[in-house]
Amino acid sequence: MIWKVRNVEEKKISSAVIRRLPRYYRYLGELLENGVERISSNELSDRMKVTASQIRQDLNNFGGFGQQGYGYNVANLYSEIGKILGIDTKHSMIVVGAGNLGQAIANYADFAKRGFVIKGIFDIKPELKGTSIRGINIYMLEDMEEFIKKNSIEIAALTIPKSEAVNVGERLAAAGIKAIWNFAHTDLNLPENIVVENVHLSESLMRLSYNMVNQGKATKKSRKS
């Protein structure tokens, strides 16, 4: 049995495929937990509510891990997608902002399971100095740059108010951070070599609102016809 894996660098993967990969990873992880060893694209299609041809197309981007008549080897596919996503190695992370959202991220142990290890939390409130969340120390924001360099931090989760986010984003970039997970309600406009993944909750809520309002219309329409 040969698992052909094309060199991922050879071709540019569309951002739509990249958006879907973590979902494949999640489903495959659940299958693994349930002891499923192999699965056909049709079975995966039923579970994920994505067409089987979409699944085959998506996974073909990475060289086709399946075999006709056998389907996909779950453990193999899970591990290959993990490699593609870069979560087969550990990544050091800090959380900037110890408010509710920063605490939620620090408390979510599953990130560590995926290889994202939170090494420190930063805030400006003096009363937080020396305290910790789930064993992770809270430090003062003024010490952030030194900490990043000393601990080779790659990723910063930014959960501070919009008014401070652009400035702190620039400080993170200057300190050599590779990627920012931005929860602040603003764009950061950093140099292109800094990866920024935005989680704009207000925008997500507006999309929900749009779909809700238009869902109503569609339903009324289909009832008429």
Next chain:
Amino acid sequence: MIWKVRNVEEKKISSAVIRRLPRYYRYLGELLENGVERISSNELSDRMKVTASQIRQDLNNFGGFGQQGYGYNVANLYSEIGKILGIDTKHSMIVVGAGNLGQAIANYADFAKRGFVIKGIFDIKPELKGTSIRGINIYMLEDMEEFIKKNSIEIAALTIPKSEAVNVGERLAAAGIKAIWNFAHTDLNLPENIVVENVHLSESLMRLSYNMVNQGKATKKSRKS
């Protein structure tokens, strides 16, 4: 001066355009706050790092709010996009789960400014009964259905563990909720008339990881050439 607004129901708007609309809304809101009355697609393009032709195309979907040689009337465009997004009216919301994430959502006053009014928070911990967050009462989960019906709740933010989310999602659907803002790390598989907007934080972090790992490769490549 005529502001032509085509009937939005006439055509199906692509989900990519819908994804971008809240970002237009955010930028226009900032312009309004700064007293800017009108703006050309070129100026908006500079600020948003989107091509001017993309902006014109996107906004043309809704009937073109601009005028040649004048540009866009900021207040008008802001209000029209607000209508399209369905945030020109108030929506009643509950938060299910009073953990860090639920607290973060309850504490974020900006959602109320956009018309999303949180009427109650639900949890299973008896010690939370009778307490409140930012003046919003915390109730017990068993009283959720009655509360939804009595208060005509449209939206539920679901911030509970994955193991409980599918079951509570079904209860919300049965109680007549219109939309679920799902933060649980699972798909809900509800009837199609229930709008589900997922915020899967682990998946967002994996996308960041993918882009970070591949950013490195791209940079190395371009340095070589």
